[in-house]
Amino acid sequence: MTQTSMLRRITDFANRADPYPLYEELRRTPVLHEEEDGPYLVSTYHDIKALLHDPRISSDAANLASLGQDELSGPEATGLPPSFIRLDPPEHDRLRRIANSSFGPPHRPHRVDNMLGQLEEIVTGLIDGLGDAREIDLVDQFAYPFPVTVICRLLGVPREDEPRFRSWVDPIVAGLDPDTRTAAGAERAAQEARLQLGMYLNGLVEQRARETRDDMLSDLVHSHGPDGAMTTMEVLSTSVLLLIAGHETTVNLITNGMLTLLRYPEILERLRHDPGLSVRIVEELLRYEPPVQLLPQRTCIADIEVRGVTIPKGSRIWLVLGAGNRDPHRFTDPDRFDPDRRDIQHLGFGSGIHSCFGAPLARLETQIALSELARRLDSPRLVADPPPYRQNAVLRGPRHLGIAIDGVK
Amino acid sequence: MTRLVVDLNRCQGYAQCAFLAPDVFAMHGEEALVYNPRAEREQRERVARAVAACPVQAITADGLDGHPEGASDAAH
Amino acid sequence: MPPTDYLDWLRREGRIVIVGASLAGLRGAETLRAEGFGGELTMIGDEPYEPYDRPPLSKAVLLGRAAPHHTELPRRREIDAKWRLGVAATGLDTEAKRVRLADGDEVEYDRLLIATGVRARPWPREDEARLEGVFTLRTRDDAAALLRRLKAGPRRVFVIGAGFTGSEIASACREQGIAVTVAERAGAPLVGALGGVIGAVAADMHRENGVDLRTGVMVTALEGDPVGRVRAVHLSDESIVEADVVIVSLGATRNTDWLAGSGLGAGPRGIACDAGCRAFDFRGIVTDDVFVAGDVARSPHALFGYQFLSLEHWGNAVAQAEIAAHNMISPSAARRPHLWVPAFWSSQFGVNIKSVGVPPMGEQIMITQGSPAERRFVGVYGYQGRTIAAVSFDNTRWLEFYQREIERGGPFPVEFPTVDRRPEGRVPVDAGFPDPALPTHGPMVTLSGHSPTDQQLVFHPAHH
Numbered sequence: 001m002t003q004t005s006m007l008r009r010i011t012d013f014a015n016r017a018d019p020y021p022l023y024e025e026l027r028r029t030p031v032l033h034e035e036e037d038g039p040y041l042v043s044t045y046h047d048i049k050a051l052l053h054d055p056r057i058s059s060d061a062a063n064l065a066s067l068g069q070d071e072l073s074g075p076e077a078t079g080l081p082p083s084f085i086r087l088d089p090p091e092h093d094r095l096r097r098i099a100n101s102s103f104g105p106p107h108r109p110h111r112v113d114n115m116l117g118q119l120e121e122i123v124t125g126l127i128d129g130l131g132d133a134r135e136i137d138l139v140d141q142f143a144y145p146f147p148v149t150v151i152c153r154l155l156g157v158p159r160e161d162e163p164r165f166r167s168w169v170d171p172i173v174a175g176l177d178p179d180t181r182t183a184a185g186a187e188r189a190a191q192e193a194r195l196q197l198g199m200y201l202n203g204l205v206e207q208r209a210r211e212t213r214d215d216m217l218s219d220l221v222h223s224h225g226p227d228g229a230m231t232t233m234e235v236l237s238t239s240v241l242l243l244i245a246g247h248e249t250t251v252n253l254i255t256n257g258m259l260t261l262l263r264y265p266e267i268l269e270r271l272r273h274d275p276g277l278s279v280r281i282v283e284e285l286l287r288y289e290p291p292v293q294l295l296p297q298r299t300c301i302a303d304i305e306v307r308g309v310t311i312p313k314g315s316r317i318w319l320v321l322g323a324g325n326r327d328p329h330r331f332t333d334p335d336r337f338d339p340d341r342r343d344i345q346h347l348g349f350g351s352g353i354h355s356c357f358g359a360p361l362a363r364l365e366t367q368i369a370l371s372e373l374a375r376r377l378d379s380p381r382l383v384a385d386p387p388p389y390r391q392n393a394v395l396r397g398p399r400h401l402g403i404a405i406d407g408v409k
Numbered sequence: 410m411t412r413l414v415v416d417l418n419r420c421q422g423y424a425q426c427a428f429l430a431p432d433v434f435a436m437h438g439e440e441a442l443v444y445n446p447r448a449e450r451e452q453r454e455r456v457a458r459a460v461a462a463c464p465v466q467a468i469t470a471d472g473l474d475g476h477p478e479g480a481s482d483a484a485h
Numbered sequence: 486m487p488p489t490d491y492l493d494w495l496r497r498e499g500r501i502v503i504v505g506a507s508l509a510g511l512r513g514a515e516t517l518r519a520e521g522f523g524g525e526l527t528m529i530g531d532e533p534y535e536p537y538d539r540p541p542l543s544k545a546v547l548l549g550r551a552a553p554h555h556t557e558l559p560r561r562r563e564i565d566a567k568w569r570l571g572v573a574a575t576g577l578d579t580e581a582k583r584v585r586l587a588d589g590d591e592v593e594y595d596r597l598l599i600a601t602g603v604r605a606r607p608w609p610r611e612d613e614a615r616l617e618g619v620f621t622l623r624t625r626d627d628a629a630a631l632l633r634r635l636k637a638g639p640r641r642v643f644v645i646g647a648g649f650t651g652s653e654i655a656s657a658c659r660e661q662g663i664a665v666t667v668a669e670r671a672g673a674p675l676v677g678a679l680g681g682v683i684g685a686v687a688a689d690m691h692r693e694n695g696v697d698l699r700t701g702v703m704v705t706a707l708e709g710d711p712v713g714r715v716r717a718v719h720l721s722d723e724s725i726v727e728a729d730v731v732i733v734s735l736g737a738t739r740n741t742d743w744l745a746g747s748g749l750g751a752g753p754r755g756i757a758c759d760a761g762c763r764a765f766d767f768r769g770i771v772t773d774d775v776f777v778a779g780d781v782a783r784s785p786h787a788l789f790g791y792q793f794l795s796l797e798h799w800g801n802a803v804a805q806a807e808i809a810a811h812n813m814i815s816p817s818a819a820r821r822p823h824l825w826v827p828a829f830w831s832s833q834f835g836v837n838i839k840s841v842g843v844p845p846m847g848e849q850i851m852i853t854q855g856s857p858a859e860r861r862f863v864g865v866y867g868y869q870g871r872t873i874a875a876v877s878f879d880n881t882r883w884l885e886f887y888q889r890e891i892e893r894g895g896p897f898p899v900e901f902p903t904v905d906r907r908p909e910g911r912v913p914v915d916a917g918f919p920d921p922a923l924p925t926h927g928p929m930v931t932l933s934g935h936s937p938t939d940q941q942l943v944f945h946p947a948h949h
Contacts, residue, residue, distance in 0.1 A: 088905060106436040106437065276457065302902050414559055422837060437835055469559050
């Protein structure tokens, strides 16, 4: 065993910019268990995939809580009752089905597709807003505001309220990052914002209860399928979940994307001339730099055997998606970013029943963002490589991404 | 026209195709997929998104093969 | 010529003929080209159409989401073949290496791939089968004709046989508000494929969706009106149901008649081949230059006691065609066995049904996740202490776990806890398969014994 445990090295901020050499070392012990009460780390593609479809693996937050171990709580730590991310079937399935009935097929098959025009419009507006700056921060000026605006439109927040809405979301999202969580006042600001946001959403929910519109809030308020209706509390918690869980991940995907393209200028150049390439670029990104690096919230409810190692019932399991995505037994030349590879069956959105709820939206947002940035930024160059990263080891991405440009086209 | 076929043994109902190309792919119930095996030309961009997004790479379409094995590298 | 020289020659300039221009034939052809076959390739198909996909015919097409004549299969690559479409193969001379065609032509081959598939089993009384309004559903022409009648607003559709196809047709009719009666000889729909426990769930689904389901009955006669249109169906319980459309859904017959006299081990249950897809002759000796793939093949499977399996599965057609094509142009050391784990799907009444393994081998079943009452569950079949198959209703994402259990011979009963295990799923119960001697409709997987020259296999003597 190394002197500093692998687990500590993965969470160590010093390794945030490039965790991949660490993952390579990790994969040499496909099932790693370093400390008696510590988690089992699983890091190879096929093992992770198998466990994501294994009915003996639980995502129920109650199992982790009973172990008194939840230090890497995810983005949905909002004080609301556990969302479906942290539940097992049948509760998980029921809540996810109701949420989906406002978002996608079979009930709302065109909801996301109908957003296409608006996504383009929002992206155009944000890029126009860069003005004649010679240096931009892609995170604060683009990747951060984009998903919030999108979720506002989806939920049905009136446009004139969007700035107010964002002023509440920003401190909440900031409060989730362990980096800023400790800062004095940050937690209080997040708390206050959460309260304000809740009151605002509650008002909207009441409005939609009286007058239905073509938006997700209306659908959630009026849901009455075989799974029953959502209470106002459930509508609120679902809205906040979509907002929070969908936010950080999309920010990171877009930022990781631009960072990667700036490191692979020939692909950026191709994208400039062929926006359709963004489709494959986004899939390869989800393999190469996934916004969710690992899933730390699973436990096993039976003794299970993985690669000859028995993981005893009740153990915590970390599924290191970022390592599985670079497994050379699964992907040829895994450390090369190559959108032309024919086989990109990545783990970027997970797999199985908990696979990412907002995946289709995140895909479209990132495809449009990257192809438009490629087309319109004139001679973009990285200001710093690597850029400064966020503290978070799970939802990994740059805190800022400085890009020098000669202008905006 | 784009001819397409979905390997419904592979399909696990992630519905990415039905989100991204809703006039070609549709969910019938929560998990079952029905699709039009001949997509109109103006759907091509959407079909390309659907093929690439399929988490189990179950969709084969003329010139857009998402199938990881077989002769998928063939130019068409 | 030494074998390697022969293979080199074959790959370069040999003649390969594929009989059967559907899914297996097409994927076989593509694999041959992908693996470097540069010789002459001929595709023979009895239907006048380029290869098309059949599963949509009973689903998307009847639901109006696809046109019956527009389900052509996409191509993975150019295959540069000579197409002989609309002309059936009528005979095979293995000695002279010639396929005879219905138009009198003969096509010579160096290697042959047989992928002639199956056809719908017709209503056995020919005069009744000829009544206007009586349909089977296998080809795109069948689907087009049936769709026309359904669009015209029939008073009642009568489906004979509640296998997968029959159930899918009933489901599509109900979705369009058409009155449907379904008659099934067994105690419930899908019994032959999935057993009585699951069949009971399927029966509930039929009835909840307004299907007039009659089980444990046989159709004794179809009654026509004076101008030759079907108007009623007579049942063995002496009831009579008025119907102006009757769909005969009694499963399939293997297209092997044309092989009579060829000397191949071919009969109504298919063409026996080894795990490498080489056909057996009727003596049980494997041939060198005739290969088989798809629904028409029956081949031994290591996971299921080396019994010969006949699989009417889409995925099997693809996998077996790829293996057959590879083996046709590879030296023996490079040949691969066809080890595909049987898997199929069906969607009916808005529920996605999938299965892996061989459910009819199962003696017992237990519901390891979810609940049949909610139409969302996984059921696991056990055979002699091991897991042999699994079925899911709207729970497909768990199935790959059970497939691995089947592959590794995981123990049965399933003792370990699972998420969403309900109290009723803790004890195995009899799976409820009928006596195999009693045929049911469309079991989709047929275990057909251990011998390529199975006694139950009828061998047609030469006609000439």
